[in-house]
Amino acid sequence: MFLTKNYYGLGTEINLSLQSISEDQDTIFLDETYRLIEKYEDLLTVNRTNSEIMSINRNAGKSFVSVSEITYSILKKSYEASLKNEGFNFTIGPLVKLWKIGFDGANLPRPEQIGAKLDLIDPEQVVFNDKKRAVKLQLTGMEIDLGAIAKGYIADAVKNFWQRSGILSGIINLGGNILLVGSSRHGHGRWQIGVQDPFKIKNLPLGILTDLRDCSVVTSGIYERYLKLNGMFYHHMFDSKTGYPIKNDLSSVTIVSKKSIDADLWSTIAFYNGSKKGLALVEKNPNIGAVFVKNDAGILLSSNLENKFKLLDQQFHLNI
Template sequence: MTSELMAQQHSMVHRALGTKIVLTVYGDEYFPLLSQAVKLIDGYEDRLTVNRPVSEVMAVNQAAGRIPKLVSPTTYDLIKLAVHYSRENFGFNALIGPLVKLWKIGFAGANVPSDRAIKERLQLIDPYQVLLDDDHRTVYLERPGMELDLGGIAKGYIADRIRDFWQSRGVPAGIINLGGNLVFVGRSPRRTDGQWIIGVQDPQLKRGHDLETVRQPAGSAVTSGIYERFLVKAGRRYHHLLDPRTGYPLETDLSSVTVFTDQSVMGEIEAKRLFFNGAPLVGWTEQPGNRGAVFIHNDERVENVNI
């Protein structure tokens, strides 16, 4: 069965969510599900993106300081989840957009802003200034200039929905790769034990060169790191992962943290929780859905947690 499935591997490459997407299923009869998954991805992006003038999230942002906006159940639930974890104040913040746009690290015009400008933007990223109305399903940003950006969790949420869709159609094995955000479905046809082999990127080398490999059953792997987007100014390196508590790039000796979880959307959140903590958290793997993590330090020291 394993060799038969391997011969029936089908993949589709798609560009969406600001990244390269690769979808893979095993089994000839499941090939049509690839194009259907692409349509699902595009539909979610249409609702959730902030990289186009029109979307449900952009409608919320454009109404900031003026009126609440009604959104679809999917968008509301994801915003509610993002705001909930933003209020835990561990580093994840779905309102950080105005600060990101000030620094522009990874984009044209990247610069080191003044301390005054940073303090002004910090006033616009307070997750407690988001009013959520469960009864009317509306979202209201209290200050003009505030912005929601679900980019920090949207890929994980969408990957989970593709997995659910494939499972409902009986896909025996598959891989959902949303620009490095990985979800593995079913049992790997490459191994008799059904485990998937997951490479953890070497931060010092180009993408595809691994520093560590991990075996896991079906589930999610998400990485939070600072090695791909940065700005060098006056001999100092500024990475793109901004600390919403200070407005500056996070001070850390970590290059990346890769987490292995049941749900990809929670992987997005937990990767940032561990990265901002800078070290393993006591009891983290005892929390439902958290399987393990790989910490890679700037000196390439590897620290495995429950792997």
């Protein structure tokens, strides 16, 4: 049987499931897994007063801050991805804090407030000292935000821990970052994962990804966190060039990849670039699969997922 435990962390509900041998021992193991997640959150969060990332942010424009190997590793990965200018930007923190979408005090900032923050969003103003494992933000007011990559990084760390511990089958779900460990008990060892309908209630799938094995599935969508104000809708994924929520033809993007950190990055990149350009970028990488759900209920699939997707809701249509 499968043993499942629910926790709260990373600002969301966490579900951990594994093929159980001894319920008592497995319960202890899952609690140990949760403590590992808490350890990573303590280092990487920007939603608390104290963390290694917050120490860097507080010292923006002042000094270098030495950090742990864990934090330094994810910052270097985030920096390299941000420099590609494909839609992911880990210095977007000032915008996130200004809008506060998904948090208390969510608001529509004035144009001049947004303009002032745009000057602070520049990954080239982040400096690294590899010998001292230290990081400095060059401009006062700069802020790193790892919300678009941290859960993927942590999910991969959890999977590594499970594999070292001999877990043969399980599911790590960090609030939408799903990582499949080993083989499923059903379907000849293959997993099936639902793709959320972005226009309806949570956990109602529009279709199912099938024939999956030992991979990560991550979705970015406009339905996750948003603000409705004066008849207008503002979601939480921002365009670092305009300072406003990204505007294009997409409601969500679901990415399938080996590592969850790659799925995190690509869900942001693919969403930012819209269905046409986003699909073209995905197709250049054979290790990435994507399901694009458009605002008009059309669905685009990367070629490597065309035989792994089953449509359930006929209100949607496949654009082939």
